Amino acid sequence: MRHFAVIGSGPAGFYTAEALLKAYGDQARIDILDRLPVPYGLIRFGVAPDHQSIKAVAKRYEKVALEEGARFLGNVHLGADVSIEEMLSLYDAVVLATGAPHDRRLGIPGDDLPGVLGSAAFVGWYNGHPDFADLDPPLDGAAAAIIGNGNVALDVARILSKTPAEFVGSDIVSHAFEALGQSAIRTISILGRRGPQQIAMTPKELGELGHLADAQPVVEPADLPPVDTDAALDPGQRKSVGHLRDFAAAADTAKPKRILFDFFARPLAVEGHGRAERLVVERTALQPDGTAEGTGETYLIPCSLVVSCIGYATPAIPGVPYDDRLGRFPNEGGRIADRLYAVGWARRGPTGTIGTNRPDGYEVAEQIAALFPADGADSGRRGGEGLDAILKLRGCDPVEFHDWQKIEAAEVAAARAGAPREKLVRVEQMLKVRHD
The missing domain is CATH 3.50.50.60 (FAD/NAD(P)-binding domain)
Known part of the structure; x- marks a missing residue:
C-alpha cells in the first residue's frame, strides 16, 4: 500500500488526487488536507458567485473525495497542527496544492x-x-x-x-x-x-x-x-x-x-x-x-x-524552500525536494485557468508513480493512521467529507429565495453544524 498526502483541496489538489487514484487503483491511500473545514478552495472562495456554471466542477471533485482510497481532512493546518517533516515521515510523497491566497x-x-x-x-x-x-x-x-x-x-x-x-x-x-x-x-x-x-x-x-x-x-x-x-x-x-x-x-x-x-x-x-x-x-x-x-x-x-488586482502569492510553509521574489515554492517540473512536490499556483504562480491545473496534477502524479511503482515494495510508512494519532494528541478536530456534507446541507437549507446556498462564514459555525 502506498500513502500520499495532498495539501490543499482546491482544483490542483483534487486533480492530483484523481490522477494518483487512477495510477494506483486500490493500492494507494490519499489524504487531502485543508486548513479550512470546507473543501474546493478557489471554486468556493475565488470563482465569482454569479458564475455558478464554473462552480459546478465541484461535482467532479466530490466523486474523487468519495472514492474508497481518498479521504478529505479539513480543519488541519500544515505548519501548525502538523509539520512538513512529520508529513514526509508518514507519507511516501507529499504534494503542496496550497494555491496563492495572499494578495501582492x-x-x-x-x-x-x-x-x-x-x-x-x-x-x-x-x-x-x-x-x-x-x-x-x-x-x-x-x-x-x-x-x-x-x-x-x-x-x-x-x-x-x-x-x-x-x-x-x-x-x-x-x-x-x-x-x-x-x-x-x-x-x-x-x-x-x-x-x-x-x-x-x-x-x-x-x-x-x-x-x-x-x-x-x-x-x-x-x-x-x-x-x-x-x-x-x-x-x-x-x-x-x-x-x-x-x-x-x-x-x-x-x-x-x-x-x-x-x-x-x-x-x-x-x-x-x-x-x-x-x-x-x-x-x-x-x-x-x-x-x-x-x-x-x-x-x-x-x-x-x-x-488591487495585480496578483497573488503562495504562503510560505516552515521547512519548505520558498522563493520570496516569485511568491511560490521553487521547483523543477513540480518537484521541490525528495518526495515533496508542488502543483497549481503553488508550483507555477497565479496563472492559467481552473482547467490548467489538471495536466499539472497529472504530470506530478506520473513522477510519483515512476518513483513508487504500484507493484513495488511497501515503504512501511503509516500514512493516515499515523497522522490521526498526531492530530488526536494535539487536540486537532479534523472535518471529514461526510462532515462537510452536513455543512453543505445546512447551507442549502438556509439559502435565501433564488440562491443555491447561504454559506457559513465562520469556522465555529461550520464545526458546530458538523457536531450537530
Missing part, C-alpha cells in the same frame, strides 16, 4: 490606507471566506478604482455594479449582498498600465459588462489602436478587443453607473486623510517592446475604495 501589495505610498484592499480580500469577502467575513469594505463613497486588467478586475467591477435582482441564482453571501445593495458607488475606474490590445480579459467575462442593468462600460475611442492591427491578435484576444470597440462606439445611456476603462495608467500613490480619497495616476505610453513607460503626466482619480 501595490507597493506605492498610501497602499496601507483604510479603503485599499487586495482582490483576494475583497473577493473573499463577497464569497464568504472566513478570513474576510469582517472586512467591511467602504462602499459609502461615489467612486471606486480597480487596478489591473485581468478577469479578477472584471469580476470586482461587475459585482460592484450589479443590482440586487441581478444576483438571483448566485451564492453571494448575505453580508455582501446587503452591503452592496446599499452601496453609494456610481463610478468604477479600471486601470491598466498598457492598452486595450494587452489586456488579460477573456471575451465572456468582458462581454458580461455590456448586459448590466444599471451600469454602462465606457472606453475612450482615442485609446483604441487602428482596427486593422487587431488581425495580429489571437482569436480570443481579438474578440475581447472587439468588445472594447463596441463599448467605445455605444451611445450614452441613462444608466446611473459607469465602468470607465482607464488604459495607459500607472498608479503612483493613494492619498487621503485617514482613509483612501483619491488615486494619483501617471499616464503611460506603450513602447515598441510592449512595455509601458511613464510620461510624467499625472492626474487624480477620486475614490474611497481601491481594489
Whole structure:
C-alpha cells in the first residue's frame, strides 16, 4: 500500500488526487488536507458567485473525495497542527496544492490606507471566506478604482455594479449582498498600465459588462489602436478587443453607473486623510517592446475604495524552500525536494485557468508513480493512521467529507429565495453544524 498526502483541496489538489487514484487503483491511500473545514478552495472562495456554471466542477471533485482510497481532512493546518517533516515521515510523497491566497501589495505610498484592499480580500469577502467575513469594505463613497486588467478586475467591477435582482441564482453571501445593495458607488475606474490590445480579459467575462442593468462600460475611442492591427491578435484576444470597440462606439445611456476603462495608467500613490480619497495616476505610453513607460503626466482619480488586482502569492510553509521574489515554492517540473512536490499556483504562480491545473496534477502524479511503482515494495510508512494519532494528541478536530456534507446541507437549507446556498462564514459555525 502506498500513502500520499495532498495539501490543499482546491482544483490542483483534487486533480492530483484523481490522477494518483487512477495510477494506483486500490493500492494507494490519499489524504487531502485543508486548513479550512470546507473543501474546493478557489471554486468556493475565488470563482465569482454569479458564475455558478464554473462552480459546478465541484461535482467532479466530490466523486474523487468519495472514492474508497481518498479521504478529505479539513480543519488541519500544515505548519501548525502538523509539520512538513512529520508529513514526509508518514507519507511516501507529499504534494503542496496550497494555491496563492495572499494578495501582492501595490507597493506605492498610501497602499496601507483604510479603503485599499487586495482582490483576494475583497473577493473573499463577497464569497464568504472566513478570513474576510469582517472586512467591511467602504462602499459609502461615489467612486471606486480597480487596478489591473485581468478577469479578477472584471469580476470586482461587475459585482460592484450589479443590482440586487441581478444576483438571483448566485451564492453571494448575505453580508455582501446587503452591503452592496446599499452601496453609494456610481463610478468604477479600471486601470491598466498598457492598452486595450494587452489586456488579460477573456471575451465572456468582458462581454458580461455590456448586459448590466444599471451600469454602462465606457472606453475612450482615442485609446483604441487602428482596427486593422487587431488581425495580429489571437482569436480570443481579438474578440475581447472587439468588445472594447463596441463599448467605445455605444451611445450614452441613462444608466446611473459607469465602468470607465482607464488604459495607459500607472498608479503612483493613494492619498487621503485617514482613509483612501483619491488615486494619483501617471499616464503611460506603450513602447515598441510592449512595455509601458511613464510620461510624467499625472492626474487624480477620486475614490474611497481601491481594489488591487495585480496578483497573488503562495504562503510560505516552515521547512519548505520558498522563493520570496516569485511568491511560490521553487521547483523543477513540480518537484521541490525528495518526495515533496508542488502543483497549481503553488508550483507555477497565479496563472492559467481552473482547467490548467489538471495536466499539472497529472504530470506530478506520473513522477510519483515512476518513483513508487504500484507493484513495488511497501515503504512501511503509516500514512493516515499515523497522522490521526498526531492530530488526536494535539487536540486537532479534523472535518471529514461526510462532515462537510452536513455543512453543505445546512447551507442549502438556509439559502435565501433564488440562491443555491447561504454559506457559513465562520469556522465555529461550520464545526458546530458538523457536531450537530
